Amino acid sequence: MRTIKSRSRVATAFGVVLLVAAATFAARSAPATDAEVDIDQFTFLPQRITVKAGTTVTWINEDDVPHTIVSSSKVFKSKALDTADKFSFTFTTPGTYDYFCSVHPHMTGAVVVEAASGSNAAQ
């Protein structure tokens, strides 16, 4: 949660700058909500998560053993995460991203990224 807080603080500061420049544009390009995946009991929770393009997904290792997050199509790859370590990746392109733990490959998960333009275009 700490990451999300600091990130929104940055976003706010950024927003203020943008507000001076062009208020309406700043509102429209607000970042997608960040998402979190917990690694607990050798399981990614949720195992399949659906997010809007532009979302930063953060994995947190809650286990007593190290895990990794490795994209099956080599789009992203974390270092080994010790207990409480985190890894984040921002998904900009829609699609389904399968991933697994390269240390315990029976652990698998997926991030489904949907186009973000739909909601913005409605304004």
Added chain:
Amino acid sequence: MTSDHHDERGVSRRKVLECMTWAGTGVLWTVAGGVPSSMGIIDEARAVAPSGLTFLQISDSHVGFDKPANPNALGTLEEALNKINALPVKPSFIIHTGDITHLSKPSEFDDADRVISQARLDVHYVPGEHDVLDEDVKLYRDRYGRGTKGAGWYSFDADGVHFVGLVNVVDLKAGGLGNLGNEQLEWLEGDLKGRPASTPIVVFAHIPLWSVYPAWGWGTEDAARALDYLKRFGSVTVLNGHIHQIMQKVEGNVTFHTARSTAFPQPAPGAAPSPGPMKVADDKLRSVLGITDVTFKRGQQRLAIIDQPLQR
């Protein structure tokens, strides 16, 4: 007899049964498999007066691990080494079946080396998945990879026994198990070719080469091909670690055996939501950690495998 007494007895009996289920898994396998090997304490080992080749297996020292299941994994490794140094018959060498470290950190490898070298014996290593967490497996290979092929596989001979160290913890595929890979399997085929079928073979690797519990990744995807190359030999012993508990199985001429960890126990297959480190009562920890003594006697098909807990 009051009902209170019944309750007390019920509880203690349940407790005893729990302990037996946990500590007895390996014993049960032994009986079911009809393996002429004993599992016991150091006194029994003393009674066996070995005349053949004796070597020692240690596994899963997880140096650097400091979580509740064992806040001092280096300390219990040190205890294991004290146990080895106190053996009545000095083993010829040590085999370490991987997970030397917990996080592949240079300092963890340093600490492990410092403690294990106290045995003043040759140590033959294979890596566990915890030893190859760095991108290119450089840390493990720089230390232990001399004279090995690929990610660290090799073979050697001792007293007429052919030893093969295999690596099944690199290049793992999504959804899969342990993996040997084509290159290593081809090497194994060539390594065994031309050896007389009477040569006793000892294969050691980190992850079990038989399917102990695939749902937890406890098995090796392409082990069948390796076992196919081994089936013509009269005596094959496969030593593994990874699952932090004793399990044994016999298939034809092949005896499979997993060793205890020197760091922390893991639950029996399916007995917990995940295979994570298992916290036991502090005074029980050393009874579920241990070392494995293996003796080969000429003329006997199977090797005598004796598991010793750090403490009864």
